[in-house]
Structures are given as structure tokens and as C-alpha cells.
Amino acid sequence: MKILAISLQNVRRFVDPVQIGGFGSGLNVLAAPNEHGKSTFFDALHAVFFVSHRSFDKVIKTLTPNVGGDPQVTVEFEADGARWKLEKCWSSAASRKDAKLWRDGNLVAQKSEAEDVLSGLLKPPSDGGPAGLLWVRQGVVDLESGGDEQKARRDIMTSVAGEVEAMTGGRRMETALAKCSEFLGQHLTATGKSAQNGGLKKCEVEVQGLHLRRDELAEDVRKLQGDLDRRRQVRRELEMLEAPEAHEERHQALERAVSGLRDAEEHDRKVQSGQDKLGRLEAQAEKADAKMAGLRNALREAEQAEEKASDTGKTVAQARGQRDEAQSLLDAAQTGFDEAVHLEEASAANLRLAHRVDRERSASKQRKTLGNRIETAEGLIKTLEKQQKALVAEVSTAVLQTLETLASDLSVATRSRDSAAASFAITYDEKSGGKVWRDGQVVQDGQRHVVTGQVHLDLDGIGRLEMSPPSDVDDRLVREAETALAKALAAAGVETLAAARGSHERFLKAEADLRVTQADLRAVAPGGIGALRDEFSELPPPVEVSGDVPDLQEAEQAETEARKKREAGSVVLEAARTKAQALREVLTRAEALAETAQERLTRAKAALAGYDNPAALLQTMETDAEGLVQEIAEARAVFEALKGNAPDLAAARAAEKRARSVVVSVEEKANALREERAGLDSRIAVVSSAAVEEELALVEEQLTDAQERLDRIRFDIAVYQRLDRALRAARDSARENYVAAVHKELVPLLRMIWPDAEPVIDAETGLITAITRRGKQEDFGVLSGGTQEQISLLVRLAFARILATDGRPAPVILDDAIVYTDDDRIEQMFNALTRQAEDLQIIVFSCRQRAFLGLGGTTLSISRNEDAA
Template sequence: MQIHSIRLENVRRFTDPVEIKGIGPGLNVLSAHNEHGKSTFFDALHAAFFLDRKSMRADVASLIPHPGGDPEVTISFSTTAGRWKLFKRWSRTASRKEVKLWKDEVLIGQEDQAEALLADILKAPKSGGPAGLLWVRQGLVGLEEKGDEQNVRRDLLSSVTGEVEAMTGGRRMDTIRASVKASISRYLTSTGRPKKDGDLARAQEELQDLDQRHAALQSAVSDLGNDLGERRRLRRELDEIEDPEEKLRRAATLKEAESALADAERAAEKLHGARETEARAKAQVEGAEERLDRLTKAISERDLAEAALRTVKQSAEPAQERLASAETAHSETIKAQKVSEEAAEAARAVLKASTRAELAATSQTRRTEFLKNLSAAEAARTEIEKANADVALGPNERTVGQIAKLAQAVEIARIGVEASAPSITVSYTGEGLVRKDGEPLQEATRIALPDGADLELDGIGHMLVQPGAGSVTDAVAKAETALSEALEAAGYVDRASLDEAGRHRVEAEDRVRDAAANLKAAAPDGIEALQALIAAIPEPSKSDEDLPTVEEAEEAEAKVIQALSDANVELEKTRTEKDLAHREVTRVSAELSAASERHTRATLSLEGSSDPEAEAETLEGELAGIRDDQKKAIEVRVALEADAPDEAALKITRDRAKTAIENARIRLEDIRVRLAELDTRIRATASDAVEEELADVEEKRDQARSTLTSIETEVAVLGKLVDALDAAREEARERYVEPVLTELRPLIDLLWPEAELQIDAETVMPTKLVRRGSEEDFDVLSGGTREQIALLVRLAFAQMLAKDGRPAPVILDDAIVYTDDERIETMFDTLNRQALDFQVIVFSCRQRAFRDLGGIQLSIEPAI
């Protein structure tokens, strides 16, 4: 099968119709950026071939555009049976669901009949066909292990290599294997577990019960020995704790510790009182020092504030005088600057009038020149309009390009016909010649005969060369028909008339450019701007006769402008001087206010003292006496601390003596209770005769173990027999996958020379890649390697289909996404190599990487 074109309407982002045309045999590539719609075409193509029009499953619903509408897909394709066109529409409205199928432009089926015919043509995966195998979606890194695709691979192998039954020993091996399996089933379930109520399960349960009983009896015998030993140890410990001398020693230790602790507590009370006396003395010293420091700082601040206030008052009066002088000078310069501005304005008016008068005197010459340019510009504009009309009559670039492509296609078809047509090459050994239409044929030159020929053989006769029923000249005829139809649609008889119209269009475009250059030269800023210049030229006036010349007016204006500039400079100087004086007055006022506030605060802080200096001297005397009292309190506290016993250590000693007495009492109670428990358990165990029962159980357990070993040996032998039979059948199945391995080996060698791919015959799945003698499981290979292997496997199956006379296209949607730059070049070579035998369609967003892939370059265009 070969796909020729795909058309979509109301499919996802494509609400308006779009199409991909010109899909040819071999390699086809659509490389575009993300969100361009490649995957949309991929999904729509798959849906049209394999999803019923009545379906509204998720992958069909995903085709509905966001604004709504019914997705429509039209596909043109061909098979060995002919050329087909498929139209399919899905809808939530039953009456809108539609499918039509044409063969060789004749409608041959609609609705259910068309679906049935399409399924028969494609043989979809559920019908055992290979189509589902050859679709490779985005991000593929493996092959499906279950479902339709695996069944397709297995069915395809069967159709190529024959039935598995004939290669694996036939039914005789299956009968033996079934018999062995039946014997195993007496002991094991299908999952390999012991069968419930079977001999193996009963033997295992009996041995397990005896093992449990044996372990329990062994534990009971061991516990009896442990209990007797523990009772002897506890009785010795009881005698040690109840010894009278040990009791007296513990009581004496407690009494001595309590007496020492009482002495330590009395000494601690004296030390506490001394520490409180020292703390009071320290607080008195700190309070007196704080009062003295506060009074001393207040006296110092008062003196500093008075000095600062005197200094600021001395600088306030000069600042005020400077400000008054600066304001007077600034007022005078404002008046002078105003007079200069008026004089400058009058000079400007005179200069303007003189300039206008001089311009008016030369207006006639300029108006004549501008009117001449205006005439030339209007003539150029008229020529541009006429030339543009001639350009519009000629063919556009798209039409010329399309017809050029069709003409190229005719030449390619002719070359193809000559390359595939019958040919002869003459080699003369005698005097006779081979002639065609009376002319001798050249020696050692290939001469194509696409339409056959009647050759004359000198001295022999005639040779009739016929092209046969498989002639390929139809391709040339179709290409020529397509070219003629395109020329007719464009309104031209032949290529010569098209070329002549194209030359006229080029000449008209040259005229447009020349006229545009003339228009630009005559009116650089446009015709409207030129008309405005003409209208702006003034007329001469009689009132201009008493005006000075422009030079005299400019000189007078320059003098008054200089005077104005000098006045502005002087005005700026006086303004600056006034601002400086004002800032100085403001600064001095702020400093005076701050100094006054500081002096007021310092005075208020000493308001409660009539003689601050005398009060400070009195505080210094009191502080000396308080410091002597503090020194004495420290000496008393230090002496008491040196003689104080360690009260915490004495408390620990006392508590430890109490704990020892209490622990001895608790331990005596625990030992008596434990001895009572041990006596009871020892009497009960000795009466059960556990030693005799343990010997009996050991004998029974040996017999049960022997029985179980015999059964397990039989099961193992049967299992090995099944493995041997399976190995024999597996060896035969290795030959079953040989055809696909044969196609894969040259492809694998391109990426990994001397490597080998192993395929499981049952699942038809790659299992291992062997490189340099090292086996690597398929599941642990990198994403790029698994991606490459999965693609190569599909190409191998496609090659098998092509050799079997059933070529199917391989369609890839951004499939090579994990492949590095070096290997992607090899994958490109592989795709080009395989595309010689069947159609390959590649969708990719990697524009730069796929630029070197080659093949026919496709594009998504608006549908006509």
C-alpha cells in the first residue's frame, strides 16, 4: 500500500481544511516546529484507517476542535488492486456520521459496506493484518509485549514461515508432554504449588506437624533444666539478703548520712544570710553611684548649653543683614532683565519681517522650479499605476513555481521510463549493421526503446522489440496531463505562452521600479509635501520697503540678545546670592532654636537642686561609707563559702543509703514470688514425662521425612522431563524467528557491528542484545538503544511484507527522540536504505537534525 495525500477539516486546531499532498514512494519527510499539527495528521490517519465512523471513544473525541464541529479525514492511497480514496466523518449526531470509499474514481461503498471493504483492504490488527505493527508514535522506546501488536507479529511470522506445529514435533510431543504434566498435576497445581489434599501436600503437612511437636517438646525439656538452675541461684541470693550483719550495716550507713546532711543544711542557712547582706550593700552602692553620675552629667550639660546659645546669638545678626542686601540687588536685576527681553523681542520681529521680504523677492524662481518637479512627479505616479496593472495581468510566482514542478515531474517520468524501458547495446564483430528507421545504431551505446522498435539486421532480417504489457509510459502521460491541466487552469495554452506572460510581468515590474525612482527624485517627500511647499512661498508686499536688510537686522538682534544674555547671567548671580543668604538665615534660626531648647532642658533637669555642686560633694562622701560596708559583707560571705560542706553530695549519699534498704526489701519479695512460681512449674513438668515423648516423636519424624523426600524426587524428575521437552520445542522455535533475524542482522550491524539481537519465539519480543560477548537485557538498555531496536524491528517486518508481495507504509511520529547525533545519522541511512522497497513517512519537530534525512519534503498547506 502507498499513501498519496491526506486532507483534514475540523480536526483539532485545523478548523479550516488543510492537506498534505505529493506523498510519493520511498522516503517522505514532514519536518516542522512543535504545535504545527504533525501528530494531529498522524492520529487522524490512524483513526481513518482503523476506527469505525460510529465510534466516539477517547481517541476519536480528542480529534474534535475546541470550537466544536465534526472531524473529517480524506485519504488518497493505492494498493495492487488499484487507486483508492477514503472519506470519513465522525459526529455526535448519528445522521452526520459518514464514510465513503472510491476505487479508481468510482464510488464503490458507503457506510457499513465501505467499512467492511476498508477492513478487507487493510486487514487491521484485530483481523490478523500487519498494519498496526508499522505505526510508531512519539517517545517510543520499546515494542508492545501484549495485545494486538504481539499477535500481529506472531501471525505475520506464521504466514511467512509456516505453522509452528510442523516445526516442534507435532502432536506426539504434545501427547507425551501432556501425560507428564498430568502426573505432575497429582502433586502440584498449575502455578507450581503443592496440590491441596494431594500426597505431596499431606506428606509436607505431616512432617510440619511432627517438626512443630518436636520443637515444643525440646523447648519443654530445655525449660525444665533452666527452671531448676534458676531456683538454686535465687535461694543463694535470698540467704545473702537476709544475713543479720548485712541488715545492721545498711541501717548504720543511713543514720550517718542523715546526721552529716543536717549539719550541712544549718551551714547553708548562715551562707544564705551573708549573701543577702552582700546583695543589699551592692544595691546601695549602685544606687548612690547612679545618682552621682546623673547629677554630674546634668551640671556638665547645663554649662555646654549656655556656651552654645551665646555662640549662635552672635552669628544671627550678620546673616539677616546679608539677606536684606541680596534681596535688594535681586530686585534691581529683575527690572534690568525685563528691559532686555523687550528689546530682544522687538529685534526678532524686525528680523522676521526682513527675512520674509527677502524670501518673497525670490519667490517667482522657486515657484517655477517646484511646479516643474510637481509635473514630473505626477507623470511618474501615472506610470506606476499603469505598470502595476500590467504586473497584475501576468502569472504569480506560486503559479510559475507549481507549473515548473509539474514540468520537472514530466522530465523525471521520462527519465524513469527510459531507465526502466527495454534497451539494447550493439557490439559489431563483422561488416553487418543494426539499423533503426534506416539509420545504423552506434556501437557500445545503451539505446532505450520505451515504445519498442522494428530493427533491421543486415544480412539477417528484422528484429521486433515490444515493451510488453508492463510498459511504464503511462507515468509520462499522467505527468504531461497534470502539466496541461495546470496550464489550462492558469489560462495559458503552453509553457511558451506562460513564459511570454512571465517576461511581460518582469518588464512591467522594471517599469514600476523606474517610475518609482523618478517619483522619488522629483518629490523626495511625496507629491502632497511638494504642493505644500509651493503654497507656503509668500507674495511680495509694499510694506517691506522701509525695513533694514537681513544682515542689518541680524546684527541688531545679536546685540540685544547679547545684552539679554548678560542680564540673565547677572539675574542668576543675584538669585543665587539671595538663596545662599536665605539658607544661612534659616540655618542660624534652626541652630538658635535647638540651642535654646537644649539650654531649657539642662536647666529643668537641675530645677530641684538649689546648689547642684554642693549636693554632688555630699553624695561622694556617702558613697565612700557605703562601699566600706559592701567590702565587709563580701569578706563574711567568702569565709562562709570556704567552710561550707557539699550539701548536694551529702543528699545523694543519704538517698543512696535509703534506696539500698528499699531495694533489698523489694528484691526479697520478688525472689519469694519467683520461687513459688518455679516450684509449681517444676512439679507440673516432671509429672508429664516429656523426655519419653520427645524420643517417640523423633522416630516418627524420621519416617515422615523419608516419605516426603521420595515424593519430591519424583516431582523433580517429572519437572526435568517437561523442561527437556520444552527445550526441544524451543530449539525448533529458534528456527521460527530466523526470517525476522535475517532481515534484522544487516540493520543491527549498521549501529552495533558484530552485535546480535535475541528474540523470544513465543512473544516475538527482543530479549537481549549481545555485544562483544556480553549479554544485556532489553529492559535495562538505554532509552535511545531500545528506541532504535524497536524501530529496526518494525523496518524488518516491513521488509518481510514487501518481499511477500504485501508492502505496507511505515509511519513515524517523532519516533527518534532519544537518539544521539552520531547514531541519528546511521538511522537516517537505514531509513533511506529501507525506503527503496516500501513507503516511509516521517513526522518530526527536529527541523535542524532532520534537515539531512533526505527524501521528499512534505508540508501542510491550506486545502483548495
């Protein structure tokens, strides 16, 4: 693209139409004094290309004249082999907003359509184009402008390599990468897992759900088939159980078993009667034997009890004598033991008194030591409280850091304002002797003074000079920074930053003193002063002792001897007590045996008291017993005969029980089978009505489709991941080629100023991070403002050459872009501009008329439209 002419109307001070025409292909220079309108044309040219006619933002508002009116800009330019004319009018009223575009004298588009055609021609930074890189305003020294220009620089990085351009379409690479990221972001998280609510996750959930439903339906079908098979088996079993001939056969068998049981039970009753008679006779015989045995035993027991009573009487008398002798020995042993206990108690009391006196002596020393530590800790706590109050009164580190940051913000805002503001400097003639005065002070020779407000200078021998700041100087950020700093200083309780730094030094000293005091307090009272006081209160109170205090060692020895004597007496006492107890137990047992023998004798005599002649009675009973034995023998013979002919009652009962159980069990089984058949019929009807087999076939078909969709998504993800890796590899290659291209274009320009200069370029950002001169590498940020400004301009000239080589030429437009360059180096910058202007259009606006006479090129001027005509 090449600019041919530009016209303004109602733009800042240019209310009437003005224009700049006659732009050439190479260097174009407009050198005019300040306030001539160069920056106005620069801003208008930028606005007409890159600000929509529909906008009325702060950029357009700065173009509006003070007297009002709608800014209008017209520019003529060549692009794509045609001559174009663009006219834009911005307004706060929608009806007056307008944009028109002519091609070779023919109107081709208006309003929004004109903006669209223009965007296609220029590719502004908002659409990925590079044009924004090549506009350099006053005082621009930063290579990293960010925003749209940073995007445009990335666009150059993807386009400089021909092979990458051919493969990906340059800017299409960034679009493809964005689409890859967009597609992968729809399905995957940053860690490569399925994204929640993403297409992959939804498809996975669907497949999983269909798998579960298919398994459920398959289980239902399997159960249905099992129920059908079981129902057929139940029907066969019922037919077999309900057959008439089988039913008749079971009931006849039951009747036969019942008749056999009745016959067996009748014969069993006869056997039982014979057994009962035999039992009664045997019981009578047993009772007669028992009476005879009882009488014999009573006679024998009476004789033995008499003998036992005589023997136990003698044993009791002997045991009583031994018991009395042992009791006398026990009484003597008890008296000796009691005397030993009294002696031990007196010795123990004497020893306790000795120990208490000894502990009091130790506690007195502890009481004094703890009292001193408590007194010291209380003093340290008071000191600590004073230090904490002193610490609060000073400026802390965090507050000082805030003040330093606000001061830095004020400095940056001031420098930014000063760089955009007008300035002046005085160079005195030593012969004249005159001085320039400002506010009663001599203005220093050679010092630059910024004009941010009304300035009054008194000139010796001449008079007063008044200067006003430019109307577009914005002092708002400086005032805001000053206000913020003043508020922060007031909140901190200081008047100046220096006072804050001094207060902070006192804060640091007070903080150090506080830490020392805290350490001393921890050393004196590790657990706190409360723990010391608790320890002091837990000490035993002082003991008052009257009379002589026993010696501790003598008291311990006396207590030991008394204890040994008591222990020896305890052994003797225990032995005597054990012997006396044993003999008492012997006497008790002997007395118990004697009492038992006497009771036995009494019972034996009582048992015989009911018989007049026990011996004669015993003989009669023996004769009756012999007759009873004969009668028992006859009854046993009858019983054995009945028992030998008896049928098997248990077998008859088992047969009857079995026959009856067969009938009952068959009926119960038939009932159970009928209930099972009804349940099976019900389940089969329910499942059949649900058409599970048809639903299973449908779900399997859906599962197949869902699995295919999932496989396709996974395949697409793999493809996009592979494409993303390939594109990024290609972009890395393009960056390497970009660095090589920038290096190739930039080195000759740098060496026109610094013969041995070598740039260091960051392949990621496309920016110069450092420069090597005279064998020493210097970071870009530490270079002087003039050097940064020169490198910034040379980098943009290199970019312009790259764009031209890439088939996208764009003009380089400079607005007082070399304000920090000295007279010697500006000549070298002119050479660099002239070198690049061989195949580029470079437009230079400058207020340095004398200096830029040496630049050459096409001279431009601002004229009224009627003058130009």
C-alpha cells in the first residue's frame, strides 16, 4: 500500500479543509514547527484506516474541534494495483456517521460495506494484519507495545517462512491451531481427561448406560427363558401327581396300613395287661425285701452307733487340753508384738518430722529463686509493652513498600506527562551577562524544563516571557498519583517519603529490640510468667517446729531397728496364731464328730422303738417272701407266652405313618406346584407384555451406533492432537525462520550506527531483548532512551522490509520518532531511513526543521484545499 494524499475537515484546530498531497514512493518528509498540526494529521491518518465510522470513542473525541463539528478525513492510496479514495465522517449523531470508498474514481462501497472492503485491503491488527507495527508516535522507545501490535507481530512470525506459508497458509496456521484447541477443549481437560459436559464424556456416559441397560435386558430375557422351562416342568409333574389310578392306589395302601395298626394295638394291650400284673407282684416282693433289709440295718446301726459315741467322747477331751496350752502361747506373742508396733510408730513420727524439716530447707531455696525469676519476668513484660507501643507508632515495612510503589507510580506518571509536554532549555552567552529568572530563581544553563502549566520567565534587559502548555497534555494521572501518595503519607503519619524511610529505620530497630526482649523473656519464663507463679504457689508452706529437731540419719536408723523388731514379733505372733487356730479346728472337728455319733445313736434307738420284738418279726417276714416268689414265677410264664405271639407294633405304626405321609405330601406338593405355576404364569405375562426381547434388540442396535460414534470422536481427537503437534512443530520452524529473517534485515541497519552490533532476538515474542556492542551484551531495558528509540525505529524498518518481501508492503509512518537522538547519530539514522526507502514508502513528521533538512526525500506541506487547487 502507498499513501497518495490526505485531507482533514473539522479535525481539532483544522475546522476548514486542509490537506497534504504529493506523497512519493520513498522518503516523504513534513518538517514544520510545533503546533503546526503534524500530530493531528498522524492521528487522523491512523483513525481513518483503523477506527470504524460507527465509533465515537475517546480516540475520535480527541479529534473533535473545541467549537464542535463532525470530524471528517479523506485519504487517497494505492493498493492491489488500483487507486483508492476513502472518506470517513464520525459523529455523535447516527444519521451523520458515514464511510465511502472509491476505486479508480468509481464509488464501490458505503458505510459498513466500505469498512469490510477496507479491512480486506489493509488487514488491520484487529484482523491479524501487521499495519499497526509500522506507526511510531512521539517518544516511543518500547518494542513491546502489546495488544493489537503484539498480535500482528505473531502474524509476521507465521508468515515469513515460505514453506510454512505454503503448507498452512500463514495466518491460517494460527486459525487451525485455534480450531484444534477449540475442538480438543470441547472433549478433553487440560490434563487430557474427558471434559465434564463435553462430547466425549457424554458419548462415554451414553455407551456405559447402554451397556448397563443391555445387561439388564439380557438378564430379564434369561430369567424369562428359565421361567418358561420351569413352567413346562411344573405342568408335567402336576399331571403325574393328579393321575386317578395313582390317587386310588395311594388311598388303598393307607386303608391297609390303618387296619394292620388296629390289630397290632389290640394285641399290645393284652401284653401290657400281663406286664402290669407281673409288675405289681414284683413291686410287692421288692417292698417286702426292703422292709426286711431296713429291719436288719436298724439292728446293725444301733450296735455300731453305741461303739462310735464312746470313741469320739475320748477324742474331744484330749483336743480340748491341747487347745488351752496353745492359747496361752498366743497371748504372750500378742503382748510382745503390740510393744514392737508402739515403738515403730514413735520412730516413724520422729522420722517424718525430720523429713519435713529437710524439705522446708530445700523449698526455702526454691522459693527465693522463683521469686527472683518472677520479678525479672515482670520487668521484661513491662519493657515489652513499651517496645510494642513504640513499634506501632513507626512506619512498617509493608506501609513503606506501599509508599515506595506510589512514589514510583508518581515518578512514572510525571515522566510520561513530561515526555508528552513541551519543554525549554536556556544556553547563556557568557559575554552578555544577562540571566533568565523564574519565580525569583535563576534558570540553570543547559537544563531541560518541562512546561505543564503557565510559565512566566523574566529576561534581563528584555522583559517577561509567558509560555502555556500544549492543549493535549494530560496532567490527570500525575494529579491522581500525587493525591494517592499524599493520602498514604497522611495515613502513615508522616509528611514526606524521606520521613517515612527514617520512621521505618526506627521501626526496624524497635522490632529488633522487641525480638531481643522476647528472647530474654522466653529464657526467664519458658512457659510464661503464669507457669512460674503456679510453680511458686505449689511449693509447700513454711513449717514451724518447736523443740529439738531430730537428726535425719539417726531418725532413719531408729525407725529401721523398730521396724525389724516389729517384723520379728509379727513372725512369732503369726506362728502362735497359726498353731492355736489349728488346734481350735482340731477340737471343733472332734466335737462335731462326737455330736454326730450321739445323734446317730439316738436315731438308731428311735428306729427300733416301734417294734416289740424285732428279731421275731424278721423271721415272719422271711416266710411270707418265699410264697410271693412262687406267684411271680407263674405270672411271668403267662406274660412271656403273649409277648412271643405279638405282631410288630412299631412296624405297623411306621407303615401307617408312611402311607398317610405319602397321601399328605403328594397333596402338599401338588398345591405348591399349582402356586408356583400361577406365579410363573404371572411373571411370564408381565415380562412378555414388556417386550424385553424386542427392547434388547433395539438397545443392542443403539449400543452399536453409540460405540461407533464414540470411536469416531476418539479417532477425531487423535487426529486433532496429531494435527496440533504437527502445526506447532511447523510454527516453531517458522519462528526460527522469522528470527533469521529479522536478523538478516536488522543487522545491516544496526551496523550503520554501531559497526559491531549484534541483536539478541527472542523467538517466542519476536522482540530484541539485548544488543551486543564491543563484545559486551547489554539488556534492552538498561539502554539509554535515545538508544532504545533508535533500535525501536530500526526494528520497525526491518519489519517493513520483511512485509514487502512477503508481498504485503505497508508504509512506515513516523511522528517525531527520533526526539532523543543526538545530532551525530541522527545522520546515521537518516542513512538507515534512506536505505530502507529504496523499496518502501516512509512518511516522516518532525518539528526539527533544520535537522531534517539533511534527510532529503519528497518534501511535504500542509495547505488549504483551495490553495492546493
